Amino acid sequence: MRTISQIILHCSDSGFGNAELIDAWHRERGWEGIGYHFVICNGQAAAHNAYNAATDGLVQTGRPEMHIGAHAKGHNAHSLGVCLIGERRFTGMQFVALQSLLRTLQKRHHIAPAAVLGHAELDPHKTCPNLPMAWIRAVLAQPA
Template identity: 50%
Template sequence: MAEPRRIDLVVVHCSDSPFGDAALIDRWHRARGWRGIGYHYVILNGYPDRESYARRRPKFWLDGVVENGRPLDRIGAHVRGHNRNSVGVCLIGRSQFTQQQFGSLVGIIDELKKDHHGLEIAGHYELLRPADAPKTCPNIDMDWLRGLVGC
């Protein structure tokens, strides 16, 4: 039996779209030639599709729902140079996230901390290499988040 992979980092992302879910991101990533969704978790904002967003008809019961993406035992495809040891979590949205989304994000991190001691948290933008295009993803104050979760 293979050794479980070492996880010491959670990388927080945003979808940079006002709507979406894990299935939509899976389609986007496959269209880029990937084998499927690169994130391990996707946290919904209540707008799972273009229609609900265009009509301004949120599905409130979906706000903060956590959808599974790539299984945790598989290496993600979400941040070059850091996939092997990390878990990727994507918040649906651009820069304004809901309390429910933050609550779910904190819950994911708290659960991961139980099995992965010394876990660190980073925003995608904090892990860019010099040759990478500039990013602000996930467009949240990561110091605030680290203080919130004690990492």
């Protein structure tokens, strides 16, 4: 069993998608499959699909937690990758799901809010997840 000490947040950099589509994108790059452990949907699975409220905030599983991800070079061995579908705008339901998922993962793996990081905090060439990480950590530091 591997030790998880960080959770790294990402965005899909697309206005649509889900775990199945990201899996296909990553396989096209020659990877084994989806590099993230979790995907939080925004209600739009494909580019031309209508919004689906039932899938807005849906948390999908990607790689199993005990498998090393492919989402943050140099940090994959000891982290979990969480990807929000979107570029710079995310839905309220995605934030509700994100907070719930992060709290669950923090408790399961004994991870402090300070160890919840945005991909850009580890790679200066990235902007992902395009979220105010200090705010995310402040929310996680408050009692549920």
